[in-house]
Amino acid sequence: xxxxxxxxxxxxxxxxxxxxxxxxxxxxxxxxxxxxxxxxxxxxxxxxxxxxxxxxxxxxxxxxxxxxxxxxxxxxxxxxxxxxxxxxxxxxxxxxxxxxxxxxxxxxxxxxxxxxxxxxxxxxxxxxxxxxxxxxxxxxxxxxxxxxxxxxxxxxxxxxxxxxxxxxxxxxxxxxxxxxxxxxxxxxxxxxxxxxxxxxxxxxxxxxxxxxxxxxxxxxxxxxxxxxxxxxxxxxxxxxxxxxxxxxxxxxxxxxxxxxxxxxxxxxxxxxxxxxxxx
Numbered sequence: 578x579x580x581x582x583x584x585x586x587x588x589x590x591x592x593x594x595x596x597x598x599x600x601x602x603x604x605x606x607x608x609x610x611x612x613x614x615x616x617x618x619x620x621x622x623x624x625x626x627x628x629x630x631x632x633x634x635x636x637x638x639x640x641x642x643x644x645x646x647x648x649x650x651x652x653x654x655x656x657x658x659x660x661x662x663x664x665x666x667x668x669x670x671x672x673x674x675x676x677x678x679x680x681x682x683x684x685x686x687x688x689x690x691x692x693x694x695x696x697x698x699x700x701x702x703x704x705x706x707x708x709x710x711x712x713x714x715x716x717x718x719x720x721x722x723x724x725x726x727x728x729x730x731x732x733x734x735x736x737x738x739x740x741x742x743x744x745x746x747x748x749x750x751x752x753x754x755x756x757x758x759x760x761x762x763x764x765x766x767x768x769x770x771x772x773x774x775x776x777x778x779x780x781x782x783x784x785x786x787x788x789x790x791x792x793x794x795x796x797x798x799x800x801x802x803x804x805x806x807x808x809x810x811x812x813x814x815x816x817x818x819x820x821x822x823x824x825x826x827x828x829x830x831x832x833x834x835x836x837x838x839x840x841x842x843x844x845x846x847x848x849x850x851x852x853x854x855x856x
Contacts, residue, residue, distance in 0.1 A: 620654015652739025
């Protein structure tokens with residue numbers, strides 16, 4: 578009788594462990610066993626939460642590896658990796674043919690991200706037509722009253738021209754239309770979130786992966802900037818996030834790229850509000 582109970586218990590335990598997701602074990606991290614050295618990463622700011630979480634897991638697994646993660650924007654990512662100053666340069670947009678040819682860069686997509694329009698949580702405006710969005714950013718609509726809000730001036734926030742976040746928003750939300758010169762230029766997704774959260778009259782845009790309750794997402798033509806809408810394709814302002822290397826990556830960089838493109842990396846990507854590139 579005891580043997581039968583033990584056998585049933587053993588089978589149940591085996592079944593439970595077999596249901597664990599592939600990222601729950603350390604099989605992917607084992608690829609870093611025996612490696613050592615420093616890996617430097619810089620560029621797109623949307624990438625930072627994913628990069629830092631992956632770096633932390635890898636360094637905890639193997640203390641002989643040091644990984645540094647910095648921002649600066651997509652343009653910085655291209656310039657630094659092109660000049661050989663970092664091992665991986667991140668971009669929130671695809672590289673141009675000129676960039677590929679000039680620096681001999683190779684790209685590796687690991688996530689899909691949406692760029693969401695956002696306002697202060699106290700702002701009642703939660704939906705704008707695409708024409709209204711274009712009018713606001715062109716400076717043609719200057720008061721919230723013109724789009725159903727309070728009789729207050731709209732404070733416009735944008736990113737610098739080297740930003741991948743700006744590039745996709747400009748192309749897909751503004752149809753490459755003008756951005757008013759009076760717009761406040763913000764240097765990162767994190768800084769954009771803080772700026773909007775502190776200004777009741779603000780409007781700007783940031784990575785969906787960075788959005789939280791400190792800002793309020795604004796639908797465009799009735800479609801809200803959510804991860805689910807970006808994944809199913811109903812929200813149009815989406816882009817891929819890339820890691821880029823100068824030529825073929827070295828062993829440590831290659832292992833890091835494989836890690837983020839693998840099952841454990843996909844879990845990290847999802848945890849941070851993005852969509853794994855393979856899904």
